[in-house]
Amino acid sequence: MEGRQRRSFTDDYKRQAVDLVASSGRSIGSVARELGLRDSVLRRWVEQRGARLEPTATTRRPTTQATLPSADHAAEIARLQRENERLRMERDILKKSIAIFAGVPK
Structure with a gap:
């Protein structure tokens, strides 16, 4: 075995x-x-x-102006998060469609 x-x-x-x-x-x-x-x-x-x-507490870096994201960075992060969510949803749909066409129950 x-x-x-x-x-x-x-x-x-x-x-x-x-x-x-x-x-x-x-x-x-x-x-x-x-x-x-x-x-x-x-x-x-x-x-x-x-x-x-x-x-x-001793190893943490303090937050400074230089490490804060600018408005452009914040907008880009928001855009990427929306795109990421859309891609996850598309992936899940494709997984389900493959299972349907393969005849494998969910």
Whole structure:
């Protein structure tokens, strides 16, 4: 009897997955499903990275005028967020249509 092959992930992949959870505002479960991971695996990565990389008061950089985004940057960020949401919606529609045409129940 053959078991499942254990997958391994690079540190860079783990960091990007954790960053996706932090930046998207979505749940760990939602991001894990999107990436094809188990919730528990991604949750452990988030906890490990949070414990190691949580900034302390001495390592935090103070916010200055130079680090605040300008109106142009804010507009660009808003545009990119709208585009990102539209692309996610299109991706989800395509996933559902593939499942319909393949005859796989949802």
